Amino acid sequence: MNKSIVSHKVRDMQPSGIRVFFDLVLGMKDVISLGVGEPDFVTPWHIRESAIYSIEEGYTSYTSNKGLVKLRAYIANFLKKKYGLDYDADEEILITVGVSEGLDLAMRAIFDPGDEILICMPSYVSYGPVAALAGGSPKFISLAQKDGFKLTPEILNRNIGPRTKAILFNYPCNPTGVSYTKKELGALNKILEKHGIWIISDEVYDELTYDFDHTPFSTLAGAKERTVYLNGFSKVYAMTGWRVGFACGPKDVIAAMTKIHQYTIMCVPITSQMAACEALVGPRKPIEEMKREYHRRRDFVVDRLNEIGLPCHKPQGAFYAFPSIKKTGMSSGDFATRLLKEKKVALVPGTAFGPEGEGYVRISYATSFSLLKEAFDRIEDFLKKKHLQTKSRG
Amino acid sequence: MDVILELLSKDARITPQEISKLTRLKVDEVKKRIKKYEKEGILLGYKAVINKEMVEDRENEVRALIEVKVAPQKDLGFDKVAERIYSFPEVTSCYLLSGSYDLLLVVEGKDLKTVSRFVAEKLSPMENVRGTVTHFLLKKYKEDSIILRSKEENKRLAISY
Numbered sequence: 001m002n003k004s005i006v007s008h009k010v011r012d013m014q015p016s017g018i019r020v021f022f023d024l025v026l027g028m029k030d031v032i033s034l035g036v037g038e039p040d041f042v043t044p045w046h047i048r049e050s051a052i053y054s055i056e057e058g059y060t061s062y063t064s065n066k067g068l069v070k071l072r073a074y075i076a077n078f079l080k081k082k083y084g085l086d087y088d089a090d091e092e093i094l095i096t097v098g099v100s101e102g103l104d105l106a107m108r109a110i111f112d113p114g115d116e117i118l119i120c121m122p123s124y125v126s127y128g129p130v131a132a133l134a135g136g137s138p139k140f141i142s143l144a145q146k147d148g149f150k151l152t153p154e155i156l157n158r159n160i161g162p163r164t165k166a167i168l169f170n171y172p173c174n175p176t177g178v179s180y181t182k183k184e185l186g187a188l189n190k191i192l193e194k195h196g197i198w199i200i201s202d203e204v205y206d207e208l209t210y211d212f213d214h215t216p217f218s219t220l221a222g223a224k225e226r227t228v229y230l231n232g233f234s235k236v237y238a239m240t241g242w243r244v245g246f247a248c249g250p251k252d253v254i255a256a257m258t259k260i261h262q263y264t265i266m267c268v269p270i271t272s273q274m275a276a277c278e279a280l281v282g283p284r285k286p287i288e289e290m291k292r293e294y295h296r297r298r299d300f301v302v303d304r305l306n307e308i309g310l311p312c313h314k315p316q317g318a319f320y321a322f323p324s325i326k327k328t329g330m331s332s333g334d335f336a337t338r339l340l341k342e343k344k345v346a347l348v349p350g351t352a353f354g355p356e357g358e359g360y361v362r363i364s365y366a367t368s369f370s371l372l373k374e375a376f377d378r379i380e381d382f383l384k385k386k387h388l389q390t391k392s393r394g
Numbered sequence: 395m396d397v398i399l400e401l402l403s404k405d406a407r408i409t410p411q412e413i414s415k416l417t418r419l420k421v422d423e424v425k426k427r428i429k430k431y432e433k434e435g436i437l438l439g440y441k442a443v444i445n446k447e448m449v450e451d452r453e454n455e456v457r458a459l460i461e462v463k464v465a466p467q468k469d470l471g472f473d474k475v476a477e478r479i480y481s482f483p484e485v486t487s488c489y490l491l492s493g494s495y496d497l498l499l500v501v502e503g504k505d506l507k508t509v510s511r512f513v514a515e516k517l518s519p520m521e522n523v524r525g526t527v528t529h530f531l532l533k534k535y536k537e538d539s540i541i542l543r544s545k546e547e548n549k550r551l552a553i554s555y
Contacts, residue, residue, distance in 0.1 A: 025553040035553035042549075125555045174555070296416040303415045346553055370405070373412070 013129050018352045021336060025346045032375045034363045035346040037174065039238040039319070043275070044286035047237065050278035051271050059270050065262040067095025067246070068273045074280040075246055083216050085224075091251040094258050095244065095268050095276075099204045100126065101261070102230040102247040106200045107134035109256035110228075115165040117200075120151050122322075122353035122360075124174045124202070131168070139164070142356045145324060148313050149176040153187045160191070166198035169217060172205040175353045175362040176322040177298075177315020182215040189220045199227040204245070205318040207236040207287070210295045212316070218248070225250055228257075235318070236287060237279045242272040294319050297365040297372060305363075308380045319366040322350065326359040328386055336361060342385075343378040398427050399436070406440035445542050447534055454502040457531040458509050462497040462517065463524040472496060475522045484512050495527070506530070 004011065016022075025031060042048075066072065072089040079085040087093050096102040107117070107130055116137045119127045123140075131138040141159045143149045156167075172179040180188075192199060201217040218227040232245025247257060298315060305312040305323045312323035325335045332349035339345050347364075350357025365372060397417050401408055410424040417424075431437040446454075464475050472490055476497060480488035487500035503509040513528055534542050 022553050026551070028552075031552055033552045036550055037554040038550060040550070299418055300412070300415045348553065348555070352555065369416075 009133065013132070016125065016352070018333070018349055021333065021349065024337070025340060028340065028344065031340065031344045031346050032367070032371050032378070033346040034365070034367060034372075034375055035348045036364050036366055038240040038366060039235060039290065040366045040368060041238040041290050043237065043239050043242070044282075046282045046286075047239065047275050047278045050282070051275040054271060054274035059274055061270060063267045063270050063273060065267055066093070066258055067268055068270070068277065071095055071273050071277050071280075072246075074277055075248075078280050079216075079248070083219055085216060085219055085248075087248040088251070092248055092254050094247045094254050094261060095273060096232075096247055096261065097245070097265055097268055098234060098243045099202055099230045099232045099245040101265065102228075102232070102245050102257075103127070103200065103202060104130050104134065105257040105260050106228040106230065106247060106249075106253070107131050107136055108260055109253055110166060110198060111136035114163055116161060116163040118156075118159055118164060118167040120168070120170075121355075122149070122175055122350060122357040123168075124170055125352065127168050127170075136165070137163070140354065144356070145313060145360075149173070149178045149322065150180070150184070151188065153191055156188055156191050160195055160197065164195065164197055166200055167192065168200045168202070170202040172209055172214075172315070172317025174205070174318055175320050175348070175350070175357070176313075177318045177320045178313075179209050179212075179214070179316040181212050182220075185215055185217060186220055189217070189223050192226070193222055197226070199223065200230065201227055202230045204230070204232050205235050206231060208291060208294055208319060209317040210298060211314075214317070228253055233276050233279055236291075238290065239275065239279065242275055244268055244272045244276045294365065297369060300369070300372065301363060301365045301376075304376045308376070308383055310383075319364055321363045321365065322360050323363065324360055328383065330386075332358055332361055339379065339382055343382045345375045345378050345382075396427065398424060399431065402428075402437070402440070443538075443540060447542055453504050456503050456505055456509050458501050459529045459531060460499040460501055460513065460517070461495040461527040461529075462499060463526070464496040465522045465524055467522060475520070478520065479517065482512070482516060484509075
């Protein structure tokens with residue numbers, strides 16, 4: 001008998017269904033990729049330079065478990081100024097290894113076995129597995145294009161059960177680009193408040209919101225005491241590889257998260273924290289320029305998608321579009337594989353983000369405008385050819 | 395700056411249709427504004443950005459920055475002298491500066507001798523030119539916000555969540 005060394009918990013985790021497709025992309029040359037979940041910009045020079053300087057100056061040690069005092073103070077100050085949020089730098093802010101760690105800590109800190117967490121689908125790939133690993137029971141809420149992939153008060157009400165302890169929010173959303181206005185969030189918050197449900201809010205794309213101002217969940221009336229606010233530097237500051245994020249929340253939750261963090265991670269690398277400090281106090285111009293660029297590309301992409309016959313709701317944030325490819329008659333996986341093989345354009349099948357993603361693909365516009373143009377010409381060509389083939393066969 | 399000018403300054407080949415898609419302005423409106431800018435002399439031309447470091451151009455192999463001290467003319471200031479100087483085709487840029495000298499020129503020629511001769515025979519003898527200092531340019535790293543080196547390889551993974 002083969003007795004596996006791997007624990008049941010891990011064996012039970014679903015392996016990613018599209019690993020094969022990812023390997024196919026990574027093995028091909030000269031592909032135009034609309035499949036990348038990170039900015040196409042390099043971290044602005046002033047941030048990189050400050051990290052280099054900190055190394056020259058000898059900042060190579062551990063930091064406090066919670067993160068550099070200076071960085072936490074800058075974050076508190078930034079949130080206060082930008083959103084009017086009051087988080088205490090000593091007790092209510094924890095520096096994490098990206099939002100990913102913040103998410104893991106938050107879930108491990110609040111779940112007892114059987115506790116349910118609501119996760120809107122399609123969703124970023126890690127929410128379900130991390131919730132399960134943390135001992136929670138993920139309950140997936142299917143969102144549909146007819147609702148603009150948005151959670152509505154009705155859908156929320158329908159899904160709350162006696163064991164629902166928390167809900168995971170991610171807005172602007174990867175993969176759909178959907179975000180919520182203050183009014184929409186307010187309506188959801190009322191329901192959550194009534195049931196005493198906690199909110200884990202992943203707002204890493206916050207500043208990449210294009211049609212209205214972003215509203216952090218914890219700014220809503222009465223929400224701060226039940227919200228773990230997660231954010232980081234990866235997307236807005238083009239700092240994915242530095243791995244710096246932060247979690248803000250009520251002090252008992254942050255203390256619980258810090259307890260886990262101090263035993264498992266100790267602290268976020270000091271160089272990355274130094275760079276994050278500069279990101280917050282340095283010039284905003286490069287950030288504003290990146291944002292403006294994404295905004296324009298978003299408009300271009302939505303227009304082109306509708307022009308070539310792939311209907312797409314208008315994403316309000318992040319750098320993703322999530323068009324329907326149902327008209328082609330292909331599955332998401334087939335569409336992506338054939339487009340890759342025939343036209344050398346890579347995108348991510350919607351099914352990577354849950355079964356609800358069947359019939360959709362995720363297009364990342366974190367790619368230069370000239371490549372975007374070329375990619376869309378190729379997709380258009382691909383669709384025409386496909387159309388002819390179906391015709392001649394029929 | 396108008397978004398149209400900004401987009402054109404980044405890519406002169408961008409079409410009014412593309413500008414329209416990026417900005418949500420109507421195509422006709424984009425065309426109208428471009429025409430207007432051309433007429434007003436705001437849009438002076440459209441050209442390719444060439445890394446001259448990598449192209450053989452026998453006629454313009456050598457570049458120099460030349461500081462020029464000028465005695466300003468009564469009533470005309472520096473403008474008249476500057477005009478006399480920048481009208482030479484060898485002068486590709488001409489700026490009036492504050493500080494220890496007045497005009498800064500960029501001069502191009504096919505070799506050191508040509509540039510030296512321009513300075514010795516044309517520039518220095520001019521009535522209002524009080525003195526010149528010539529710096530020959532050895533290498534360009536960055537010009538007009540463009541870093542002059544061949545494209546960097548892509549460092550991102552080709553696909554990620």
